Amino acid sequence: MVKTSEPHSTHREVELLDTLRSLGGSARTGALAEALGVSEETIRRTVKALAKSGLLQRVHGGVYLTNKDALSPFAARLGRHSEEKARIAAQVAGMIPNGSSLFLDVGSTTAFVAEKLKDHRDLTVITNALTPAQGLVGRNGNKVYLAGGELREVESGSFGQDTIAFAQRFHIDTAILSIDGIDTSSGFLLAGAAEADLARVVVERAKRRIVVADHSKFGQPAPFVACPADAVDVLVTDKAPHPVFEKRLGEWGIELVLAGPKGQK
Secondary structure, eight states: OOOOOOOOHHHHHHHHHHHHHHTTSEEEHHHHHHHHTSOHHHHHHHHHHHHHTTSEEEETTEEEESOHHHHSOHHHHHHTTHHHHHHHHHHHHTTSOTTOEEEEOSOHHHHHHHHHTTTOOSOEEEESBHHHHHHHTTSTTOEEEEOOSEEETTTTEEESHHHHHHHTTOOEEEEEEEOSEEETTTEEEESOHHHHHHHHHHHHHEEEEEEEOOGGGBTOOOSEEOSOGGGOOEEEESSOOOHHHHHHHHHTTOEEEEOOTTOOO
């Protein structure tokens, strides 16, 4: 009998994480095996490897992703750290000139940025997210371009190859990106493969890249690297990070901007 070779372990891990995310962040081992077309023993081996890296947690008969916040419904994520996100958004809005082109992703902090941009004029807004598109269309001469693709409920936005092809059509002055975690080794992390694929394309198309993240994202795990860390120009957050993070940001050449209670840097 010829033994069928398993795909490379990294590929299997990526498949499992993306499938788990599509199932809402948790699933029984049997359901994952059925979804991926492999044995439960293969799932258990892959889960064991991922659990060691802290990306998911094993429970009796199943698993769940560690980063629950990234997988919560969009409205719930908007409510978490809302004051901090509002301060970050106000800081970022002050960095965007009228008449510029910008990309806004599906992150909850980015949605706050869109709200703070409502008094801006003549913006060209490219987005795959419903909330920023609805908030900025028809205001002050703004033009809003909403990407097509698969519309996903958890993120309230579109993803896939159609979304990526759409983003590649634009020359973007500023990309504003939310992330799910910040790691001193890998940099900026996202919970979903499709989000990371789009983020990398947007980073390549933008002249300036701003990451927005509240303090809870420092040290938070997530499975996918959003983009090369040194490709980011500015990180706007609400509190000074631990010195080890601040040191790494400096090594990557990233400007750290703190949005305090009065918006001071």
